[in-house]
Amino acid sequence: MDCPSTTAWRVAQHRAKHQILDNGAIFRDPLACPILGTNEQDPDLAHDQQDEKSFRSFLAIRSRIAEDKLSSAIQHGTKQVVILGGGLDTLGLRGPSTHKNVTFFEVDSPAMHVWKQRHLAKVRVSxxxxxxxxxVDFETDTLKERLIGAGVDATQPVFFSWLGVVPYLSRASIERTLQCAAIFPDSDIVFDYGEPIENYSGQHRAIMEKRSKLVESFGEPWISRFQPAEMHSLLQNTGFDEVLDFDRNRIASYFGWPPVHTTQKASPHVVHARTHKNKD
Structure with missing residues (x-):
């Protein structure tokens, strides 16, 4: 595997495992295996590793919420979708089969794009x-200028999908990205974030510490984690009028699952934020 991002590759593997081991129960992705250049008979995807299932489920949950919200936005007239930190995400590749007359703009580093396009040709995914x-380099480039230069219409709504990226960015970069997304009129953004590891306790904290060390060993450390109140304040200050934060219990309610009974106060989070302003 020569992918520039080890974490992006591992997320793609988890997505494929969700199709195989969980029958895509939460999120169906017909390109999950093809983008890896493999199929459902691959022995590397046929078994769980320790502590893997809950993480894999969360990856499916965030994708499902994002694409549910995307479908709703498209029904209300949105025709532009920006995938921030695309990695091996398949949303734009699946676009024509799921959303007609919608343009997808996939944002990532130059190195990732060069590799991904070469890889897609190799595995024969069109x-x-x-x-x-x-x-785009999230830390140095002006996102709005890059998007408009690529053809995004700044006078029209945009749906932003920003999954699995926030923890790896500086707070300044996160704030700039949110400010950019909020500029576009009547737009949506879905992203996920993590609470500080110190918020976790017991076995859950041990799992989070293990994951933190793992991604750091890949050279992709977690940089930014947020208290929920911090994130909600940031969203308000950057221009979002409506914020829905899916914590553990809201996720259960969204999917019609039984309420979660746990002494663990910390939770993973998926956020759907919207603007309601017709901006110049």
Whole structure:
């Protein structure tokens, strides 16, 4: 595996495992295995590792919420989708089969885009004309300028999907990205974030500490984690009018699952935020 991002590759593996081991119960992705260049008979995808299932489920949960909200936005007229930190995400690749007349802009580093396009050709996954790759360094580039330069219409709504990226960015970069997303009129963003590891206790804290050390060993350390009140304040200050934060209990309610009874106060989070302003 020569992917520039080990974490992106591992997330893609978890997505494929969700299709195989969980029958795609939460989130169906027909390209999850093909984008890895494999199939459902791959022995590397046929078994669980310790503490893996809950993490794999959360990855499916955040994708399902994002694409449910995307479908709703498209029904209300949104025709532009920006995938921030695309990695091996398949949303833009699946675009023509799921959302007609919608343009997808996939944002990631130049190195990731060069590798991904070469890899897609190698595994024979076609890139539709509705998908445009936009190379951006979140820490140094001006996102709005890059998006408009790639063809995003700043006068029209945009749906932003930003999954699995926030923990790896500085707070300044996160704030700039949210400010950019809020500029576009009547737009949506879905992203996930993690609470500080110190918020966790017992076995859950041990799992989080283990994951933190693992991603750091890949050279992709967690940089930013947020208290929920901090994140909600940041969203308000950057221009979002409506914020829905899916914590553990809201996730259970969303999917019609039984309430979660646990002494663990910390939770993973998926956020759906919206603007309601017709901006110049």
């Amino acid at each position: 890139v539709p004309s509705s998908l445009i790759f936009v190379s």
